[in-house]
Amino acid sequence: MRMFLLAVAVALALTRATCEDAVLWSNNVDVSASSASELVAGESVVILALDDFNLASFSKAAHAYSSNPADQQDSSVIAAIRAAKYHASEDVSSLPEAASATVIKASNWDQLNEQFSALNLKSGYTGILVDAATLELTRVKRVADDVDFDPNDEAPKPKKLAASPSPSSAPGGVTLKNGGDTPVIVPRWGGGEDFKIDGSAGSCLLYFENITIVVLSKKSIGGSQKAHIVPLGLNKDTYQYNYDCEKKADFNVSKPFVFTVAYTTTAEYKAHGEKPDSLTIAPQTFTVSLTFNVTDGFLLANATLNGLKVTAGTDKDVLPSDASVDGSAIHPSAVPLRAYYGHNFACGRTQAIFFNATLSDVYIGLVFDNIQIQGSGIKATKDGETPQFTRITADCVGTFSSGSWMGIIVAITLASVLMFGFLMLNSVQTMDRFDDPKQKQIVINFKE
Ligand SMILES: *[C@@H]1O[C@H](CO)[C@@H](O)[C@H](O)[C@H]1NC(C)=O
Ligand SMILES: *[C@@H]1O[C@H](CO)[C@@H](O)[C@H](O)[C@H]1NC(C)=O
Numbered sequence: 001m002r003m004f005l006l007a008v009a010v011a012l013a014l015t016r017a018t019c020e021d022a023v024l025w026s027n028n029v030d031v032s033a034s035s036a037s038e039l040v041a042g043e044s045v046v047i048l049a050l051d052d053f054n055l056a057s058f059s060k061a062a063h064a065y066s067s068n069p070a071d072q073q074d075s076s077v078i079a080a081i082r083a084a085k086y087h088a089s090e091d092v093s094s095l096p097e098a099a100s101a102t103v104i105k106a107s108n109w110d111q112l113n114e115q116f117s118a119l120n121l122k123s124g125y126t127g128i129l130v131d132a133a134t135l136e137l138t139r140v141k142r143v144a145d146d147v148d149f150d151p152n153d154e155a156p157k158p159k160k161l162a163a164s165p166s167p168s169s170a171p172g173g174v175t176l177k178n179g180g181d182t183p184v185i186v187p188r189w190g191g192g193e194d195f196k197i198d199g200s201a202g203s204c205l206l207y208f209e210n211i212t213i214v215v216l217s218k219k220s221i222g223g224s225q226k227a228h229i230v231p232l233g234l235n236k237d238t239y240q241y242n243y244d245c246e247k248k249a250d251f252n253v254s255k256p257f258v259f260t261v262a263y264t265t266t267a268e269y270k271a272h273g274e275k276p277d278s279l280t281i282a283p284q285t286f287t288v289s290l291t292f293n294v295t296d297g298f299l300l301a302n303a304t305l306n307g308l309k310v311t312a313g314t315d316k317d318v319l320p321s322d323a324s325v326d327g328s329a330i331h332p333s334a335v336p337l338r339a340y341y342g343h344n345f346a347c348g349r350t351q352a353i354f355f356n357a358t359l360s361d362v363y364i365g366l367v368f369d370n371i372q373i374q375g376s377g378i379k380a381t382k383d384g385e386t387p388q389f390t391r392i393t394a395d396c397v398g399t400f401s402s403g404s405w406m407g408i409i410v411a412i413t414l415a416s417v418l419m420f421g422f423l424m425l426n427s428v429q430t431m432d433r434f435d436d437p438k439q440k441q442i443v444i445n446f447k448e
């Protein structure tokens with residue numbers, strides 16, 4: 001490694017200022033034998049694009065000039081490069097489009113390291129570290145077909161967001177924008193969108209923390225119901241999104257508003273409970289769309305789920321073989337995702353929205369954890385930059401939850417016992433009949 005860093009230092013001295021630098025590394029491909037452009041087309045390529053990256057900043061980050069080994073306890077990207085079997089550095093002017101490559105974009109080393117370690121790569125990948133500007137040329141092109149940035153806006157800036165893998169469009173030809181990591185916020189202001197408080201943007205907002213998948217065995221309905229739940233969200237999942245709602249001024253009560261979220265699970269999820277292998281959710285991307293009718297408020301009118309696959313595990317009773325979902329919900333409007341006029345809707349855990357699965361024996365359902373939805377008229381923080389839900393919220397749990405009622409009833413019972421006791425004590429009469437001094441004194445006759 002030391003030799004390599006020295007070579008980098010030498011290369012640095014020779015580098016012309018106009019060139020873009022790239023560092024390549026791999027455990028199983030001899031990266032010095034081929035150019036970055038050739039490598040990009042290969043399998044399991046990870047491109048790390050760092051703003052203003054050059055070999056000087058790389059050497060600095062790698063403590064190339066430090067002789068103190070303690071200084072070299074470095075970050076994950078540098079450590080990965082150090083640990084790799086082959087490394088090379090070269091000049092690149094631009095990288096060709098590579099559909100299969102994973103791209104991470106970051107504006108500083110800390111961000112890069114964070115996103116890189118979140119990927120949890122196995123050793124057989126090829127890494128390419130470049131200046132983000134190298135990708136810019138191709139990025140605009142690549143982005144153009146999956147994200148609808150304004151083409152004149154030559155600096156689309158979802159820098160902060162990890163590029164999630166395709167799909168770039170959802171069923172029904174909906175184009176998707178990168179949302180980044182969960183929790184899901186639609187639209188993701190600050191990522192692909194700029195918030196304008198003047199109301200020239202759509203004024204709806206969706207937030208949810210986690211999705212939980214429910215697999216319910218139809219055969220068991222009526223007996224003791226058998227179901228498994230798989231909570232997602234433990235890993236850094238990513239999402240892409242689209243939304244369709246009106247500006248506040250154009251609000252149209254006959255037009256439904258729609259949120260579409262393509263959710264990507266980055267690792268395998270197991271069933272909740274004692275038997276985690278009962279069934280699993282493999283890494284995949286599925287698309288959920290929620291359509292709300294606007295009436296006296298709004299209510300869930302339709303929900304669709306596409307591409308969700310559940311892998312059968314040890315519990316063949318519930319899930320005899322793999323199942324998937326592509327279609328709309330069985331009874332969406334019966335699921336209480338609704339708020340009345342002027343309110344937004346919030347829920348700690350919604351009821352399950354069930355879908356028919358490819359396997360006729362099961363229903364597959366979605367539960368949203370900590371969800372909040374507003375159809376129109378969102379507010380902003382004081383600086384006018386971050387949109388917020390308004391404060392008038394219809395919660396799915398009424399003002400008094402069953403817990404509050406238990407407390408209230410117990411309190412009333414105890415208070416009435418206390419009251420009863422107090423009144424009983426209060427009604428005890430003392431012998432005051434002969435206490436009046438004007439009346440005849442009590443005379444007790446007695447004889448010895
Ligand atoms: C979402 O998932 C994370 C990770 O499992 C968990 O810490 C968090 O409590 C979950 N949120 C809700 C509302 O369930
Ligand atoms: C409201 O939406 C409906 C359905 O999309 C559409 O037919 C109608 O023209 C819209 N009205 C206005 C005023 O935009």
Ligand SMILES: *[C@@H]1O[C@H](CO)[C@@H](O)[C@H](O)[C@H]1NC(C)=O
Nearest residue numbers: 254256293299300301302333
């Ligand atoms: C939602 O609105 C559409 C027409 O705009 C209507 O056909 C549909 O029945 C409505 N759904 C619900 C649940 O109200």
Ligand SMILES: *[C@@H]1O[C@H](CO)[C@@H](O)[C@H](O)[C@H]1NC(C)=O
Nearest residue numbers: 172301302303304327328329
């Ligand atoms: C829900 O949306 C899907 C896809 O757009 C459509 O095929 C289906 O008919 C809709 N269902 C209802 C009840 O509107």
Ligand SMILES: *[C@@H]1O[C@H](CO)[C@@H](O)[C@H](O)[C@H]1NC(C)=O
Nearest residue numbers: 327328329330331355356360
């Ligand atoms: C779900 O399946 C049942 C029975 O197979 C069918 O009657 C129903 O129309 C399906 N619902 C949807 C929304 O596809």
